[in-house]
Amino acid sequence: MTRVRIAPLAGAALGVLLGAALWAGAVSAQPAESPLTVATISGQVEVYRRAQNAWEPARLRTQIAKGEGARALPGGRLTLRSVGGHALRLAPLSQVFLAEDAPAAGAPLAVRMDGGRVWVAVLPGASLRAPLEVQAGPVTVGLRGGAAGLRANGDGSVLLRVYHGVAVCSGSAGDRKWERMVKAGEEITVPGSGAPGEPSSLTRDSAEAAWVAWNQEQDRAGGYAGSTPTR
Numbered sequence: 001m002t003r004v005r006i007a008p009l010a011g012a013a014l015g016v017l018l019g020a021a022l023w024a025g026a027v028s029a030q031p032a033e034s035p036l037t038v039a040t041i042s043g044q045v046e047v048y049r050r051a052q053n054a055w056e057p058a059r060l061r062t063q064i065a066k067g068e069g070a071r072a073l074p075g076g077r078l079t080l081r082s083v084g085g086h087a088l089r090l091a092p093l094s095q096v097f098l099a100e101d102a103p104a105a106g107a108p109l110a111v112r113m114d115g116g117r118v119w120v121a122v123l124p125g126a127s128l129r130a131p132l133e134v135q136a137g138p139v140t141v142g143l144r145g146g147a148a149g150l151r152a153n154g155d156g157s158v159l160l161r162v163y164h165g166v167a168v169c170s171g172s173a174g175d176r177k178w179e180r181m182v183k184a185g186e187e188i189t190v191p192g193s194g195a196p197g198e199p200s201s202l203t204r205d206s207a208e209a210a211w212v213a214w215n216q217e218q219d220r221a222g223g224y225a226g227s228t229p230t231r
Contacts (some may be wrong), residue, residue, distance in 0.1 A: 079218070099112070192228050
């Protein structure tokens with residue numbers, strides 16, 4: 001399971017330039033989201049320490065920096081929170097790693113999902129772009145506020161369900177790149193190879209009902225999803 005390696009201007013023109021400068025300044029000022037901090041623990045969970053090249057039991061307030069990771073073992077569950085207050089929640093038998101290189105200024109924090117189920121919760125209106133991106137097999141997902149669940153399937157495909165906000169999915173099929181926008185109340189399955197179809201209406205999965213309900217409670221309490229969750 002362990003994977004390590006992981007001339008003066010006319011007024012209108014001046015206004016346009018000033019607007020662009022303000023936008024660029026806001027993006028460059030977007031705070032760095034790393035390190036991630038272990039915020040909740042349930043059951044057996046571990047963190048990977050890059051300096052020791054080893055896994056160790058996770059403890060509350062443990063920080064996870066570039067090149068490090070976390071995993072939930074059978075029956076385990078944990079929440080990782082970014083500097084900006086966004087959250088990643090791992091279901092049992094799930095694992096994530098941070099990119100080994102720190103993101104450029106204003107770029108999203110890159111997280112690799114190696115398997116299992118991960119819930120992403122991003123504070124609404126937190127930034128002009130997704131503050132973090134999750135790479136899960138064939139798809140990279142950036143959530144622009146709200147909450148979404150990712151599940152890695154045995155056939156190499158990835159299921160994304162968006163409960164609040166908007167997610168932008170991207171990937172490549174051969175030498176062609178593709179992108180899909182998935183809104184609240186929609187889901188999409190990205191195959192292990194090739195481009196996905198269009199998003200469809202959100203479906204329920206009885207096997208994941210408890211996991212979804214717990215995350216929606218966490219989202220309401222944390223201010224990620226507003227008062228009325230999408231069913």
